[in-house]
Amino acid sequence: MKHDLKRGALLLASATFxxxxxxxxxxxxxxxxxxxxxxxxxxxxxxxxxxxxxxRTGIVLKTHHFGGHVLRSVVGLISMIMVVITVTRLPLAEQQVLSYTQPLFLVLLSIPLLHERPSFQRWIAVLIGFSGVVVVALGKGLLHGADSAVPAWAYFVALAQGGVGALTTMQIRQLSATESSTTIALWQAILMTSMTALPLPFIWTTPDLTDALCLVAVGAFAGIAQVLQTEAFASAQVSAIGPFAYSGLLWAALIGWFGFGEIPGVAMVIGGLLIIGSGVWMLRHDRPARQKAVAEGTMDAATGTPP
Structure with a gap:
């Protein structure tokens, strides 16, 4: 793979926008x-x-793990619905910060589901990340019952969405052992569209023209973001451009500020830095392990020994 850091970083930052x-x-x-x-x-x-x-690589729907795709789509759908619920009630920047807990939940879920043993550095990163969550909670008075215009449960749903998102990522990892990424993406799109279409007649609310245009744009922006992210990770190594995924906080803060009058508080900024810092640390910690694995694989290939 050609490693173009500038292109990958620009594409990934654009995807987060x-x-x-x-x-x-x-x-x-x-x-x-x-x-x-x-x-x-x-x-x-x-x-x-x-x-x-x-x-671009061929549309392949054939699969031997249809049940796995259904389960992955159900969990992914729950995550999407949780995002809609939380962005409706929370400031955009705060919802974005809490969604960045996904890598932390990945570490925790990898123990029972993948039987992995996280390193000491990963545990430190998890502690730092969740300390950031506590800082955000303290800033909103959630830990001592302060009155707030935003319901406390919305923050817990936003935090839980990080865990559900991590579970979705883990399911993709498991499916990718036998399925191509395009097959996974296709089944996800088809199944999620079908699943949400079934109850639509019972909950349908006719949107006005403005809402209708927004709904078209929501789908288009989601598709564009997926294309840009795919191109980004095809352009450069994940460990190199991964930190640019956190530029989404900047976009969320700016849109929230100028579009909805949501000014980020000091606690949100400090907590966000702790959560993002823990995620970047894990990305950087993964790089030496990946480089070692690549080097060992290259040596094995040169000597004819199976890796």
């Missing part, structure tokens, strides 16, 4: 439309972009 923008649109529509309806249109209008990605 479109993700922040679609969350802002979900926030706008979430006050009048059901979360399930918004999620349906997000999947429906992003489907053409998924097909575009898949067409």
């Amino acid at each position: 479109f993700t922040a923008a679609l969350n802002a649109l979900q926030k706008l529509t979430g006050s009048t439309l059901p979360a399930l309806e918004i999620t349906f249109f997000r999947n429906l209008f992003s489907l053409p972009f998924v097909l575009l990605i898949a067409s």
Whole structure:
């Protein structure tokens, strides 16, 4: 793979911008439309972009793990709905910060599900990351029952969404052992669109013209973000450009500030830095292990020994 750090970083930062923008649109529509309806249109209008990605390597739907795709889609759908619920009620920057706990939950879930033994550095990163969550909670008075215009449960749902997102990532890892990334993405898009279409007649709320345009844009932005992210990780190593995924906090803060008048507090900034710092630390800690694995694989290939 050709390693183009500048291109990969720019593409990934652009992907996070479109993700922040679609969350802002979900926030706008979430006050009048059901979360399930918004999620349906997000999947429906992003489907053409998924097909575009898949067409480059070949559209393959054949699978021996259909049940795995169904389970992955159900969990992913729950995560999407949780995002709509939380962005509707929380400031965009705060929801974005709490979503960055996903790598921390990945470490915790890897123990029972993948039987991994996290290193000491990973445990330190997890402690730092969750200390950032505590700082954000203290800033909102959630730990001592202070009154707030935002319901406390919304923060817990946002934090739980990080865990559900981590479970989704883990399921993708397990499926990718036998399935191509395009097959996984295709089944996800098809199944999520179908699952959200089934209950639609029972919860349907007719959107006005503005909401309808926002729903189209939500799906389009989700698809564009996926294309940009795919291109980013095809351009450079994940460990090198991974930290640029956290630029989403900047976009969320700016859109929240200028679009909704949401000014980030000091506790949110400090907590966000702790959470992001722990994620970057884990990315950097993974790099030597990956380089060692590549070096060992190259040596094995040169000597004819199976890795």
